[in-house]
Amino acid sequence: xxxxxxxxxxxxxxxxxxxxxxxxxxxxxxxxxxxxxxxxxxxxxxxxxxxxxxxxxxxxxxxxxxxxxxxxxxxxxxxxxxxxxxxxxxxxxxxxxxxxxxx
Amino acid sequence: xxxxxxxxxxxxxxxxxxxxxxxxxxxxxxxxxxxxxxxxxxxxxxxxxxxxxxxxxxxxxxxxxxxxxxxxxxxxxxxxxxxxxxxxxxxxxxxxxxxxxxxxxxxxxxxxxxxxxxxxxxxxxxxxxxxxxxxxxxxxxxxxxxxxxxxxxxxxxxxxxxxxxx
Amino acid sequence: xxxxxxxxxxxxxxxxxxxxxxxxxxxxxxxxxxxxxxxxxxxxxxxxxxxxxxxxxxxxxxxxxxxxxxxxxxxxxxxxxxxxxxxxxxxxxxxxxxxxxxxxxxxxxxxxxxxxxxxxxxxxxxxxxxxxxxxxxxxxxxxxxxxxxxxxxxxxxxxxxxxxxxxxxxxxxxxxxxxxxxxxxxxxxxxxxxxxxxxxxxxxxxxxxxxxxxxxxxxxxxxxxxxxxxxxxxxxxxxxxxxxxxxxxxxxxxxxxxxxxxxxxxxxxxxxxxxxxxxxxxxxxxxxxxxxxxxxxxxxxxxxxxxxxxxxxxxxxxxxxxxxxxxxxxxxxxxxxxxxxxxxxxxxxxxxxxxxxxxxxxxxxxxxxxxxxxxxxxxxxxxxxxxxxxxxxxxxxxxxxxxxxxxxxxxxxxxxxxxxxxxxxxxxxxxxxxxxxxxxxxxxxxxxxxxxxxxxxxxxxxxxxxxxxxxxxxxxxxxxxxxxxxxxxxxxxxxxxxxxxxxxxxxxxxxxxxxxxxxxxxxxxxxxxxxxxxxxxxxxxxxxxxxxxxxxxxxxxxxxxxxxxxxxxxxxxxxxxxxxxxxxxxxxxxxxxxxxxxxxxxxxxxxxxxxxxxxxxxxxxxxxxxxxxxxxxxxxxxxxxxxxxxxxxxxxxxxxxxxxxxxxxxxxxxxxxxxxxxxxxxxxxxxxxx
Numbered sequence: 001x002x003x004x005x006x007x008x009x010x011x012x013x014x015x016x017x018x019x020x021x022x023x024x025x026x027x028x029x030x031x032x033x034x035x036x037x038x039x040x041x042x043x044x045x046x047x048x049x050x051x052x053x054x055x056x057x058x059x060x061x062x063x064x065x066x067x068x069x070x071x072x073x074x075x076x077x078x079x080x081x082x083x084x085x086x087x088x089x090x091x092x093x094x095x096x097x098x099x100x101x102x103x
Numbered sequence: 104x105x106x107x108x109x110x111x112x113x114x115x116x117x118x119x120x121x122x123x124x125x126x127x128x129x130x131x132x133x134x135x136x137x138x139x140x141x142x143x144x145x146x147x148x149x150x151x152x153x154x155x156x157x158x159x160x161x162x163x164x165x166x167x168x169x170x171x172x173x174x175x176x177x178x179x180x181x182x183x184x185x186x187x188x189x190x191x192x193x194x195x196x197x198x199x200x201x202x203x204x205x206x207x208x209x210x211x212x213x214x215x216x217x218x219x220x221x222x223x224x225x226x227x228x229x230x231x232x233x234x235x236x237x238x239x240x241x242x243x244x245x246x247x248x249x250x251x252x253x254x255x256x257x258x259x260x261x262x263x264x265x266x267x268x269x
Numbered sequence: 270x271x272x273x274x275x276x277x278x279x280x281x282x283x284x285x286x287x288x289x290x291x292x293x294x295x296x297x298x299x300x301x302x303x304x305x306x307x308x309x310x311x312x313x314x315x316x317x318x319x320x321x322x323x324x325x326x327x328x329x330x331x332x333x334x335x336x337x338x339x340x341x342x343x344x345x346x347x348x349x350x351x352x353x354x355x356x357x358x359x360x361x362x363x364x365x366x367x368x369x370x371x372x373x374x375x376x377x378x379x380x381x382x383x384x385x386x387x388x389x390x391x392x393x394x395x396x397x398x399x400x401x402x403x404x405x406x407x408x409x410x411x412x413x414x415x416x417x418x419x420x421x422x423x424x425x426x427x428x429x430x431x432x433x434x435x436x437x438x439x440x441x442x443x444x445x446x447x448x449x450x451x452x453x454x455x456x457x458x459x460x461x462x463x464x465x466x467x468x469x470x471x472x473x474x475x476x477x478x479x480x481x482x483x484x485x486x487x488x489x490x491x492x493x494x495x496x497x498x499x500x501x502x503x504x505x506x507x508x509x510x511x512x513x514x515x516x517x518x519x520x521x522x523x524x525x526x527x528x529x530x531x532x533x534x535x536x537x538x539x540x541x542x543x544x545x546x547x548x549x550x551x552x553x554x555x556x557x558x559x560x561x562x563x564x565x566x567x568x569x570x571x572x573x574x575x576x577x578x579x580x581x582x583x584x585x586x587x588x589x590x591x592x593x594x595x596x597x598x599x600x601x602x603x604x605x606x607x608x609x610x611x612x613x614x615x616x617x618x619x620x621x622x623x624x625x626x627x628x629x630x631x632x633x634x635x636x637x638x639x640x641x642x643x644x645x646x647x648x649x650x651x652x653x654x655x656x657x658x659x660x661x662x663x664x665x666x667x668x669x670x671x672x673x674x675x676x677x678x679x680x681x682x683x684x685x686x687x688x689x690x691x692x693x694x695x696x697x698x699x700x701x702x703x704x705x706x707x708x709x710x711x712x713x714x715x716x717x718x719x720x721x722x723x724x725x726x727x728x729x730x731x732x733x734x735x736x737x738x739x740x741x742x743x744x745x746x747x748x749x750x751x752x753x754x755x756x757x758x759x760x761x762x763x764x765x766x767x768x769x770x771x772x773x774x775x776x777x778x779x780x781x782x783x784x785x786x787x788x789x790x791x792x793x794x795x796x797x798x799x800x801x802x803x804x805x806x807x808x809x810x811x812x813x814x815x816x817x818x819x820x821x822x823x824x825x826x827x828x829x830x831x832x833x834x835x836x837x838x839x840x841x842x843x844x845x846x847x848x849x850x851x852x853x854x855x856x857x858x859x860x861x862x863x864x865x866x867x868x869x870x871x872x873x874x875x876x877x878x879x880x881x882x883x884x885x886x887x888x889x890x891x892x893x894x895x896x897x898x899x900x901x902x903x904x905x906x907x908x909x910x911x912x913x914x915x916x917x918x919x920x921x922x923x924x925x926x927x928x929x930x931x932x933x934x935x936x937x938x939x940x941x942x943x944x945x946x947x948x949x950x951x952x953x954x955x956x957x958x959x
């Protein structure tokens with residue numbers, strides 16, 4: 001197994017763990033935590049490819065990862081703000097109880 | 104594959120697991136922090152120093168704190184009565200496992216074809232700065248707008264509704 | 270018999286022959302116009318009828334005069350006017366009329382007697398509310414009868430024949446509200462129909478054999494010698510020639526119309542009609558049509574026999590006639606209805622006419638027809654006068670002593686009675702009946718008819734005396750007292766009575782003008798004839814017979830007539846015989862159990878077929894349609910609608926199922942997304958691997 005493949009596998013694993021958390025936990029914040037994990041796994045993927053891919057001096061992977069970190073931060077802020085707002089409205093963060101979009 | 108890699112990988116994975124499995128939400132947030140740390144160290148291992156430090160600064164320093172604040176503000180520290188996992192947790196687990204299966208399989212299938220330069224890239228911060236202003240100036244500006252919008256939006260969303268006049 | 274010197278026949282049509290068709294046409298047109306009148310227009314109807322028949326009488330007299338003038342010049346007139354009515358390929362349907370002595374005599378008789386009866390009817394039917402309809406039918410009848418008389422074409426004769434039958438039906442059933450009258454009309458029509466079927470067969474056969482419908486057609490007519498010789502060579506069944514067979518078929522038709530045994534049953538029942546109808550149709554004219562028909566086709570009937578000799582057809586005619594004469598006279602003895610006695614008398618006299626035709630030829634039979642027409646019409650009208658005067662009473666046991674109350678009627682009635690009985694010398698009936706008896710005496714086949722006819726004469730005298738005694742003598746046994754009839758009714762009686770006497774003069778052996786006229790030769794005869802022993806013996810025989818009958822009748826019935834409820838003198842003497850005679854020798858009952866019962870059975874079978882089989886089939890079809898409709902409804906409701914409803918239901922359920930995906934829970938959506946990604950990735954990798 002090449003080093004790149006190892007890193008990729010780790011990233012896949014973290015991604016899946018994050019996905020599992022996002023899909024199974026009841027608390028909305030935990031879902032956001034899962035999402036953060038997923039994003040981080042993607043970042044790891046990017047950096048790994050930058051390191052082991054051709055032309056690392058083009059900095060493509062690095063740039064992508066940096067921008068991803070910035071966007072993730074912004075998204076976390078907004079998302080958590082929304083959770084707080086929902087909590088103020090419904091007095092709970094339990095996702096199972098929020099079914100107003102039910103068809 | 105060196106030893107450092109395995110340690111750091113284990114750390115990250117453990118942190119992630121803990122983050123999704125622990126009952127107490129604050130513990131989850133702290134585990135998340137550990138996971139972030141592990142990832143930062145992995146970045147350092149991959150000779151992406153700037154990314155690693157940026158990870159520490161932004162994720163651990165801002166996002167994790169934000170999560171903790173959010174937990175505290177939403178009384179997340181109280182454990183709910185009927186379990187922290189949803190009733191249909193198995194379906195979610197299966198889906199996630201499926202995703203991992205696909206990804207892992209893809210990786211393993213294409214492993215021989217993956218690029219593998221051993222040379223360490225010589226990239227300095229100056230290069231990153233020049234790239235940001237030069238080639239990636241548009242994304243930079245957009246991200247700036249995005250951050251501004253996110254800031255304003257988060258404030259408005261989370262703000263209390265005042266009674267009477269604004 | 271004297272040697273007949275034939276005149277030269279003249280065949281070209283004279284002016285009067287050309288317009289001969291007017292004679293029947295005018296009364297028919299009058300009938301048509303009268304049919305359009307409403308009932309209250311009585312005066313117009315009567316005037317139209319009498320006027321039209323007067324025109325016919327005038328034309329008939331002119332025609333008669335023309336024929337007599339020709340005869341006097343030594344020319345045997347037989348003028349025909351023929352024309353083709355229809356053409357089918359090479360077959361022609363011809364109509365035409367003929368003016369010869371036979372038709373001329375008959376024309377005058379029919380129109381004259383008819384006119385008198387029309388005038389009589391004005392008085393008789395005065396109180397009837399259907400006066401106009403009566404005269405319409407009378408005119409129609411007169412026209413039809415006259416067309417039978419002048420017909421030279423079998424088809425025209427048959428058309429007139431049927432029309433006469435129709436008007437007879439209409440007039441017998443004139444008072445149709447009476448069930449007896451309606452039944453009598455039906456009976457008359459159906460019985461004559463039976464005869465008419467055979468008549469039609471004869472017509473068709475004759476037409477087929479000879480190729481023409483015309484009687485006389487300048488040598489090529491169907492009863493002219495050329496055609497007759499051809500007919501004689503054709504054999505038919507049972508040893509008959511075609512001529513004989515056709516003759517018998519035609520006689521069957523004549524037998525129906527003229528009331529010969531066994532088709533006589535309708536005549537007595539026809540008395541349900543008004544008395545003028547009985548007088549005109551069932552005494553003088555329509556029943557005479559059968560005799561006239563035989564006289565018309567006499568060459569056919571006599572074909573193959575020697576001059577004056579007997580053929581099979583004529584033999585049959587004679588026997589039937591003789592038998593009918595005696596048969597009907599026997600029944601007449603025991604009847605109590607004044608009109609029924611006269612009806613049976615008519616049947617009997619028609620038998621005499623047929624016998625006369627069969628044995629003695631056209632002149633003998635026709636002479637009796639002419640004289641009979643006058644005195645029988647007289648008798649019927651006299652009976653009508655009696656009925657009218659006795660306030661519609663018809664049973665002779667409830668009359669009596671009318672000679673004082675109704676003198677005119679009595680005198681004329683007596684004249685008619687004596688004429689009918691054949692009272693010697695003075696009355697026409699004697700001379701005409703004697704002509705028949707003379708022919709019977711010299712008949713070559715058998716002598717039995719002579720004795721039968723003599724016996725019949727005895728009976729005739731007997732029953733007529735009985736009737737006169739009951740009606741006019743002794744004392745009144747009825748309800749309200751009787752009165753004489755008005756002049757409009759008694760005047761025709763007087764006229765007819767005159768002719769009942771006077772007509773004898775043209776047929777006496779001393780001056781046999783009638784015979785000479787009809788047969789187209791010079792009048793022979795002369796007073797020397799009376800010195801022939803054979804003739805004197807015959808005249809003596811008939812005189813004796815008449816007086817015997819009169820005397821017997823007078824002896825039995827003069828004096829105290831029994832009350833209506835008590836039995837008749839003869840009845841008391843021979844009750845079984847009386848009962849048989851009174852019940853008309855059970856001929857009607859025989860028909861009832863044979864023919865009528867047969868038809869009833871068939872009618873039941875047909876009804877069963879119609880109701881069960883055809884009706885059942887129709888019902889079955891309708892039922893199957895109903896079943897089909899029910900099946901359709903079932904299919905429509907359950908299959909079509911049901912499937913549609915089920916489909917909609919399934920759609921709804923499916924929609925419900927699908928809607929469950931929208932649980933409103935974010936994590937569910939996320940899972941689905943992840944699942945989709947997995948699937949997509951798998952597909953991409955898989956396809957890129959291949």
